[in-house]
Amino acid sequence: MSETVHPPEGLALDPDAEDLDTPETQHLPLDAWHRTRGGRMVPFAGYHMAVQYEGIMAEHLWCRENAGLFDVSHMGQLVFTAEDGVDVAQALEAVLPGDVTGLGVGRMRYSLLLDENGGILDDLMVTRRQDDIYMVVNGATKYDDIAHLLDHLPDAVTINLQDEQALLALQGPKAVDALSRLMPGVEALVFMTAGAFEWQGTPLWISRSGYTGEDGFEISLSAESAEAFAEALLAQGEVKPIGLGARDSLRLEAGLPLYGHDLNAETTPIMGDLGFALSKRRREAADFPGAAHILAERENGPASKRVGLLVDGRQPVREGATVVDEAGAVVGRVTSGGFAPSVGQPLAMAYVPTALAQPGTALRLAQRGKIHTGTVSAMPFIPHRYVRIGGK
Template identity: 70%
Template sequence: MSQDVQEPEAEALVPELLPLVAWHRARGGRMVPFAGYEMPVQYEGIMAEHLWTREHAGLFDVSHMGQLLFSGADVDAQLETLLPGDIKGLTAGRMRYSLLLADNGGIHDDLMVTRLGGDNAFEIDAGAFYMVVNGATKWDDLGVFREALPDEVVINHLDEQALLALQGPEAVTALERVVPGVASLVFMTAAAFEWQGNPLWVSRSGYTGEDGFEISVPGDAAEAFAEALCAQSEVKPIGLGARDSLRLEAGLPLYGHDLDLDTNPVAADLGFALSKRRREEGGFPGAEAILADRANGSATKRVGLIVEGRQPVREGATVVDDSGAQIGTVTSGGFAPSVQKPIAMAYVPAALATPGTRVTLSQRGKTHIAEVTSMPFVPHRYVRKGA
């Protein structure tokens, strides 16, 4: 068992634990309960904030997410017993999207994992790994890790770090003024920087489909750093409502909605998370079932839908056949500000997963016609090496 990481007492999970709660309120954020905390869902309106991020740069507080460090002997090999990605192949400063898998091939969580170099902002030896997991699942994830990993793997939960995401086409311009040098990063790379004596860990990544950065910053410096970013003309604070509509347009799944323990990576259209070497070697939870589905085809598949008309179709709506029987489920849906149409994600039978296929949806006794479409709904604008 890995080093014990205790879940806080229930009364400790209060909004004041997140460094920017007062800052959000002072900025006019509309606060709502989220993942055990109080978070801003919007400031001036979800549509306006969504479009601002697509055109300029939006600052998101994602400090509720779990930031973890893994270190110790053979830590990369140990992580590969739970994740299907090529963790051993990551070089310093490189990051990878991966999945924490269950024995049945289902998904405990989706996450980002980065190999650290010697200069890493966390005062930890080179070769350790930095991981960001979802806020709503972080305590369950820690339970899985500490139960499955040996004592030699040390887990540190960075609960005093804030996490900010600066997203949009002008994010690099704004952040480069505040933290010179970040423009040297490309998509899915990370490095250590400094701001006013505070160590920062900055990755060129995010979950909006736009170019952008995620910045781990000490909690006691988070408010001043957020102020410095919002002092840039390109930047406005953006709530979690727009973050959700942005990730939906980008075709990115949300854990607990589009992914869960009953979903495997093949059905979820996340086959890219199964690295070539790992597909050949196996050795990750649920490998037999997952690789069989990859070889033979999954019975269902996550697809994008464009819904006719203007009425959004929400999570929980059903995909029905000609007799009205349920054959699939909508897992995310809403009106897409950039597309100016209702869009959704759903799991449908594999025979209906071809783009152009028309399907019928049922929501609260009303039917809607939708067409299966390729995702993303809005092209990704990541800045890759050589671009």
Template identity: 75%
Template structure:
């Protein structure tokens, strides 16, 4: 397509950069942005989110709006989801695949009136946009919503807090997990979906960047809410068994290897017309060479990304892609890719990190139960 992107080789600022710094956030470079890694401390912020509600600034993510004639068919040529069957307001998790079935990114997309709203990972958003523009027909328009901020309010108190401040065509109660709609927060137009990446009930809130500070102040003025940094976001998603692109997912990984088979819709599997379908469906039938699994680590010392899984002779047979201490579990946990013969829950493993051997056991994920709200939606919310 003719659209061009000016790539910026500098560290960018979030709309809330000054807001974070004023609240004592320790800032780090992540995905080409200055991001708050913590305020009070990662463990305290993690536990607060599990017990109350945390506000996360995820404005580094790419927010895209796709529109044009033939959009559903065109998008189905790039991802394995059922785009055509997506109803107004509904949201899905999917994967941007290369021609060999490798994962270029994982993403969320939702049906807006006459368009698709898509959220992609910040670290690869420019690569994703380039891939979409190169692969989609000229009739498809891709609008990068750079003038919008994205906040995530997560935790068991998130609904009660957000309900106090939202108005819309439907009550906030109408939203269940992976459903969204247009609302107003203190007079600001917002797209709100009941979703997130912590394993908790919660909401993702897309708003004009110019209103981000006002909305953040409004929500954090509630006694149940504190701002939460990138460190706790990582430990929360790890406990929830959710992979992070660039760590647990990459182009060498297929959906079956990553244990993301749910992202392959039934119709698309039957049609077998998504990128890498032959390879992916063969792995689904026969099993992949490696599979993403959860590990419970013995003792108190975490194993980190890059540690290896070794057999009794010390030969490397797998690798750890994410790891750390899990505050809600009270023990170190990790994700790793292992051969199928070692991937069954209950299988003991040995891990090598900096010359030291650790032991652990393969366990089912998530490490703690998800608390998504899935009760039947109110009639008419998607009409």
């Protein structure tokens, strides 16, 4: 294929981006490592980050077929502990709609930080560990998340932002082969489970999870050990470094929303097609923020809903494009879009009226004065390849 895959919105390849070294733009622990390997650095979520190395198309396809190493150390790693007999998991249920108290040790769950109206402040992963609760939140929102959590959790709950920790993601069908050579036993993990490991005296927290739709792992470790561990992974023939550009095209094909684009405080879990994040016990108790509004939407349907789109032709439609009716009136909005290397055509996500959200519905899309056509599609656009209990 000869298509050009562009970086996601907010990751424009500014020729001067590598010189943007302002006090507001921070450097991640592996900054020099990325540059040495040809990483094209751009400012994103307050950090200098590698958007690509050899090219987004090649990196995307490598990850789908082999194993890609992503540096996602900009994400917020939070650890929750409590004093005075306070149950941390129970306290977190005041701000999350998922069943946190029911999580077993080493089990993790996708959840949402909700405001009082049921709007999504962030999406996140929460894991119960032996002595604490570990949470990974989005990099661009982590400080706002912490402020919200401090306002809504008991004073007895302590939040530790682990800014001394790096976070690496190893994704792809051969990720388990590469990682298990360094970390025997990691292959016993299944999707959405995690555990403590050690590599050359360095403690690691490893989960079998990710943001590409592929099998893979996320590895939390000390920043000072991150470069040596990354080098050990790259010494495995299956592994190459992958930038944020391919991470975006991979997650789009997998139908995974990006906070700040496909989700925000104006969207609810039902609008965002994330109803699975509302556990049965919590729905029945209706004891989470915005429960009355969210449960009414679940029962009656939201006014609009996030859908996937197969875009006709070869030209992608991108965030900011609109969904229009025959008369040209705006009825919806595109929130993510790009060319999908593994699918072989442009894809998008959009919010449309619920009446137009059925798969197979033809839509008109307006971008820069030009009309494109597309069809509502079920998501994910390609099958997820997570390794679950009992096999794939």
